[in-house]
Amino acid sequence: QVQLKESGPGLVQPSETLSLTCTVSGFSLTSYSVSWVRQPSGKGPEWMGRMWYDGDTAYNSALKSRLSISRDTSKNQVFLKMNSLQTDDTGTYYCTRDRVIRGFDYWGQGVMVTVSS
Amino acid sequence: DVVLTQTPPTLSATIGQSVSISCRSSQSLLHSNGNTYLHWLLQRPGQSPQLLIYLVSRLESGVPNRFSGSGSGTDFTLKISGVEAEDLGVYYCVQGTHAPDTFGAGTKLELK
Numbered sequence: 493q494v495q496l497k498e499s500g501p502g503l504v505q506p507s508e509t510l511s512l513t514c515t516v517s518g519f520s521l522t523s524y525s526v527s528w529v530r531q532p533s534g535k536g537p538e539w540m541g542r543m544w545y546d547g548d549t550a551y552n553s554a555l556k557s558r559l560s561i562s563r564d565t566s567k568n569q570v571f572l573k574m575n576s577l578q579t580d581d582t583g584t585y586y587c588t589r590d591r592v593i594r595g596f597d598y599w600g601q602g603v604m605v606t607v608s609s
Numbered sequence: 610d611v612v613l614t615q616t617p618p619t620l621s622a623t624i625g626q627s628v629s630i631s632c633r634s635s636q637s638l639l640h641s642n643g644n645t646y647l648h649w650l651l652q653r654p655g656q657s658p659q660l661l662i663y664l665v666s667r668l669e670s671g672v673p674n675r676f677s678g679s680g681s682g683t684d685f686t687l688k689i690s691g692v693e694a695e696d697l698g699v700y701y702c703v704q705g706t707h708a709p710d711t712f713g714a715g716t717k718l719e720l721k
Contacts, residue, residue, distance in 0.1 A: 527710075536701060537658065539710040552709045586657060593664060595648040595705055599657040 494518035496526070496587050496600035504577050504607050514570040514587030514600060521545065521563055526570045527590040528561065531602075532583040542590055543570050577607045611636050613702050613713035621721040622692045630716045632685045632702035639682060639706070646705035649678055649687045652715075653698040661700075662687065692718070 500512035514526060521543070528540040541551040541561045549561050560573045570587060584604050588596040612635040622628050638645045647665050650658040660669045662678040665685060675690045689696055697720060702713040 536714045537703075537712045539712070550708065554709075592646070592705065593644070594660060594669070595646065595663055595703055595710075596650070596658070597660045597663075597669065599659065602657055 494589060494598045496589065496598060498585060498587050498600045498603040500585075500603055500605070502604055502606060504581075504605060505609055506578060506607055508577055509573060509575045510577055510581070510585075510605060512572040512585055512587075512603060512605075514572070516568050516570070516587075516589070519589065521565045521568060521570065525590040525592075526563075527588050527596060528570075528572050529586045529588055529596065529599075530581075530583050531586070532580070535583075537586075540572070540574075579607050581605070582607045610709060611638075611704055611707045611711050613704060613711055615700075615702060615713035615716045617716060618714070619717045619719065621719055623721050624692055624694060626692050627688065627690045628692060628718065629689075630687045630700055630702075630718075632680075632687070632713050634683045634685070634704060636707060637682045638685075638704050644706075645681065647678075647680070647685050648703050648705070649676075650701045650703060651696070651698050652701065653695075656698075658701065689718075694720070 495517045525544045527542045529537045531537045563570045584602040586602045587600045589598040614633045616631045638647050649662040652658040666678040677688045699715040699717045
Protein backbone atom coordinates (compact mmCIF):
# COMPACT_ATOMS: atom_id res chain seq x y z
CA GLN A 493 0.00 0.00 0.00
CA VAL A 494 1.01 3.62 -0.48
CA GLN A 495 2.92 5.06 2.44
CA LEU A 496 4.98 8.17 3.07
CA LYS A 497 6.99 8.87 6.20
CA GLU A 498 8.80 12.04 7.16
CA SER A 499 11.89 12.07 9.35
CA GLY A 500 14.14 14.77 10.70
CA PRO A 501 14.97 16.85 13.75
CA GLY A 502 12.17 18.18 15.89
CA LEU A 503 14.14 21.22 17.05
CA VAL A 504 16.13 23.63 14.92
CA GLN A 505 18.02 26.72 16.03
CA PRO A 506 17.06 30.08 14.47
CA SER A 507 19.11 30.87 11.35
CA GLU A 508 20.02 27.17 10.96
CA THR A 509 19.09 24.79 8.14
CA LEU A 510 16.22 22.29 8.27
CA SER A 511 16.79 18.93 6.62
CA LEU A 512 13.91 16.48 6.25
CA THR A 513 13.59 13.14 4.51
CA CYS A 514 10.44 11.61 3.06
CA THR A 515 10.65 7.85 2.56
CA VAL A 516 7.96 6.42 0.33
CA SER A 517 6.71 2.92 -0.40
CA GLY A 518 4.02 1.42 -2.57
CA PHE A 519 4.76 3.66 -5.56
CA SER A 520 7.68 4.81 -7.66
CA LEU A 521 9.15 8.30 -7.52
CA THR A 522 9.69 8.08 -11.27
CA SER A 523 5.95 7.65 -11.82
CA TYR A 524 4.48 10.00 -9.19
CA SER A 525 5.37 13.44 -7.90
CA VAL A 526 5.86 14.31 -4.22
CA SER A 527 5.16 17.65 -2.59
CA TRP A 528 6.13 19.14 0.73
CA VAL A 529 3.36 20.93 2.62
CA ARG A 530 3.71 22.62 5.99
CA GLN A 531 1.13 23.65 8.54
CA PRO A 532 1.65 26.10 11.40
CA SER A 533 -0.17 25.05 14.51
CA GLY A 534 -3.86 25.90 14.25
CA LYS A 535 -3.56 27.25 10.72
CA GLY A 536 -4.15 26.09 7.19
CA PRO A 537 -1.59 24.20 5.12
CA GLU A 538 0.94 25.88 2.83
CA TRP A 539 2.38 24.21 -0.27
CA MET A 540 6.14 24.50 -0.23
CA GLY A 541 7.43 22.74 -3.29
CA ARG A 542 7.27 19.71 -5.55
CA MET A 543 9.58 17.02 -6.87
CA TRP A 544 8.07 16.06 -10.20
CA TYR A 545 8.16 12.41 -11.32
CA ASP A 546 10.62 13.38 -14.06
CA GLY A 547 13.09 14.93 -11.61
CA ASP A 548 12.12 18.55 -12.19
CA THR A 549 11.28 20.74 -9.22
CA ALA A 550 8.85 23.57 -8.48
CA TYR A 551 8.88 25.91 -5.51
CA ASN A 552 6.55 28.33 -3.80
CA SER A 553 7.98 31.72 -4.73
CA ALA A 554 7.63 32.84 -1.10
CA LEU A 555 10.17 30.18 -0.07
CA LYS A 556 12.19 29.67 -3.24
CA SER A 557 15.28 31.55 -2.08
CA ARG A 558 15.60 29.32 1.00
CA LEU A 559 14.29 25.98 -0.22
CA SER A 560 15.78 23.01 -2.05
CA ILE A 561 14.10 19.69 -2.85
CA SER A 562 15.97 16.67 -4.18
CA ARG A 563 15.57 12.91 -4.36
CA ASP A 564 17.29 9.54 -4.40
CA THR A 565 15.14 7.20 -6.44
CA SER A 566 17.24 4.15 -5.48
CA LYS A 567 16.30 4.72 -1.86
CA ASN A 568 12.73 5.92 -2.53
CA GLN A 569 13.47 9.15 -0.72
CA VAL A 570 12.72 12.83 -1.28
CA PHE A 571 14.66 15.46 0.63
CA LEU A 572 13.83 18.97 1.80
CA LYS A 573 16.41 21.52 2.84
CA MET A 574 15.44 24.99 3.96
CA ASN A 575 17.92 27.51 5.31
CA SER A 576 17.74 30.62 7.49
CA LEU A 577 14.95 29.25 9.64
CA GLN A 578 12.97 31.65 11.80
CA THR A 579 10.38 31.11 14.52
CA ASP A 580 7.50 31.47 12.07
CA ASP A 581 8.81 28.38 10.27
CA THR A 582 7.61 26.34 13.26
CA GLY A 583 4.91 23.84 12.36
CA THR A 584 4.18 20.36 11.08
CA TYR A 585 5.86 19.39 7.82
CA TYR A 586 4.21 16.80 5.57
CA CYS A 587 5.23 15.06 2.40
CA THR A 588 2.38 14.08 0.11
CA ARG A 589 1.95 12.10 -3.05
CA ASP A 590 0.97 14.65 -5.63
CA ARG A 591 -1.13 13.79 -8.66
CA VAL A 592 -2.22 16.58 -10.96
CA ILE A 593 -5.74 15.22 -11.38
CA ARG A 594 -6.28 14.22 -7.75
CA GLY A 595 -4.09 16.73 -5.96
CA PHE A 596 -2.55 15.48 -2.72
CA ASP A 597 -3.97 11.98 -2.45
CA TYR A 598 -1.72 10.41 0.20
CA TRP A 599 -0.06 12.14 3.15
CA GLY A 600 2.65 11.18 5.57
CA GLN A 601 2.07 11.37 9.31
CA GLY A 602 3.95 14.66 9.46
CA VAL A 603 6.93 15.79 11.53
CA MET A 604 6.67 18.62 14.03
CA VAL A 605 9.48 21.14 13.68
CA THR A 606 10.10 23.80 16.31
CA VAL A 607 12.44 26.69 15.60
CA SER A 608 13.78 27.90 18.91
CA SER A 609 17.01 28.63 20.69
CA ASP B 610 -1.40 33.84 -5.60
CA VAL B 611 -4.97 32.54 -5.68
CA VAL B 612 -6.83 33.17 -2.43
CA LEU B 613 -9.45 30.62 -1.39
CA THR B 614 -12.02 31.96 1.09
CA GLN B 615 -13.91 29.34 3.06
CA THR B 616 -17.17 30.01 4.90
CA PRO B 617 -18.20 29.53 7.54
CA PRO B 618 -15.01 29.25 9.60
CA THR B 619 -16.84 27.07 12.11
CA LEU B 620 -19.90 24.90 11.62
CA SER B 621 -21.90 23.30 14.45
CA ALA B 622 -24.05 20.36 13.49
CA THR B 623 -26.02 17.54 15.04
CA ILE B 624 -25.62 13.95 13.92
CA GLY B 625 -27.75 13.37 10.85
CA GLN B 626 -27.91 17.04 9.88
CA SER B 627 -26.93 18.07 6.36
CA VAL B 628 -24.37 20.86 6.06
CA SER B 629 -22.58 22.81 3.34
CA ILE B 630 -19.20 24.52 3.19
CA SER B 631 -18.39 27.23 0.67
CA CYS B 632 -15.04 27.86 -1.00
CA ARG B 633 -14.73 31.00 -3.10
CA SER B 634 -11.68 31.66 -5.26
CA SER B 635 -10.12 35.01 -6.15
CA GLN B 636 -9.71 33.78 -9.74
CA SER B 637 -11.50 31.30 -11.93
CA LEU B 638 -10.16 27.79 -11.37
CA LEU B 639 -11.07 26.60 -14.86
CA HIS B 640 -7.80 25.54 -16.49
CA SER B 641 -7.18 26.08 -20.19
CA ASN B 642 -7.31 22.28 -20.60
CA GLY B 643 -10.92 22.23 -19.41
CA ASN B 644 -10.25 20.77 -15.95
CA THR B 645 -10.99 22.58 -12.70
CA TYR B 646 -8.38 21.58 -10.14
CA LEU B 647 -10.35 22.20 -6.96
CA HIS B 648 -10.20 19.50 -4.30
CA TRP B 649 -11.47 19.00 -0.75
CA LEU B 650 -9.56 17.54 2.20
CA LEU B 651 -10.59 16.55 5.73
CA GLN B 652 -8.19 16.75 8.64
CA ARG B 653 -9.49 14.87 11.67
CA PRO B 654 -8.12 15.90 15.08
CA GLY B 655 -4.51 14.81 15.44
CA GLN B 656 -4.38 13.30 11.96
CA SER B 657 -2.96 14.18 8.57
CA PRO B 658 -5.30 15.57 5.95
CA GLN B 659 -7.04 13.08 3.68
CA LEU B 660 -8.45 13.57 0.20
CA LEU B 661 -12.25 13.49 -0.02
CA ILE B 662 -13.13 14.98 -3.40
CA TYR B 663 -11.04 15.90 -6.43
CA LEU B 664 -11.80 17.87 -9.60
CA VAL B 665 -14.72 19.62 -7.88
CA SER B 666 -17.08 16.67 -7.63
CA ARG B 667 -15.29 13.33 -7.99
CA LEU B 668 -15.41 11.18 -4.88
CA GLU B 669 -12.08 9.66 -3.83
CA SER B 670 -12.12 5.89 -3.48
CA GLY B 671 -13.37 4.76 -0.08
CA VAL B 672 -15.04 8.07 0.79
CA PRO B 673 -18.73 7.71 1.77
CA ASN B 674 -21.23 9.01 -0.75
CA ARG B 675 -22.80 11.34 1.81
CA PHE B 676 -20.00 13.69 0.70
CA SER B 677 -20.56 15.60 -2.53
CA GLY B 678 -18.92 18.53 -4.27
CA SER B 679 -20.23 21.03 -6.76
CA GLY B 680 -19.46 24.37 -8.33
CA SER B 681 -17.60 26.01 -11.15
CA GLY B 682 -15.43 29.02 -11.92
CA THR B 683 -14.90 30.73 -8.59
CA ASP B 684 -17.64 29.25 -6.36
CA PHE B 685 -17.55 25.75 -4.93
CA THR B 686 -19.47 23.84 -2.29
CA LEU B 687 -18.87 20.71 -0.25
CA LYS B 688 -22.03 19.11 1.12
CA ILE B 689 -22.36 16.42 3.75
CA SER B 690 -25.77 14.76 3.62
CA GLY B 691 -26.23 13.45 7.13
CA VAL B 692 -23.25 14.24 9.35
CA GLU B 693 -21.74 11.32 11.24
CA ALA B 694 -19.42 11.54 14.24
CA GLU B 695 -16.40 10.51 12.16
CA ASP B 696 -16.89 13.58 9.93
CA LEU B 697 -15.78 15.99 12.64
CA GLY B 698 -12.60 17.91 11.92
CA VAL B 699 -11.35 20.69 9.66
CA TYR B 700 -12.23 20.80 5.97
CA TYR B 701 -9.92 22.48 3.48
CA CYS B 702 -10.38 23.33 -0.16
CA VAL B 703 -7.20 23.38 -2.26
CA GLN B 704 -6.58 24.51 -5.83
CA GLY B 705 -3.97 23.36 -8.30
CA THR B 706 -5.04 25.31 -11.38
CA HIS B 707 -2.74 28.27 -10.79
CA ALA B 708 0.79 28.04 -9.40
CA PRO B 709 1.42 27.89 -6.53
CA ASP B 710 -1.11 25.44 -5.15
CA THR B 711 -3.04 27.19 -2.37
CA PHE B 712 -5.32 26.10 0.45
CA GLY B 713 -8.31 27.70 2.10
CA ALA B 714 -8.07 28.59 5.79
CA GLY B 715 -10.38 25.74 6.73
CA THR B 716 -13.85 25.14 8.13
CA LYS B 717 -14.06 23.39 11.46
CA LEU B 718 -17.03 21.03 11.78
CA GLU B 719 -17.99 20.38 15.37
CA LEU B 720 -20.88 18.78 17.23
CA LYS B 721 -23.64 21.06 18.44
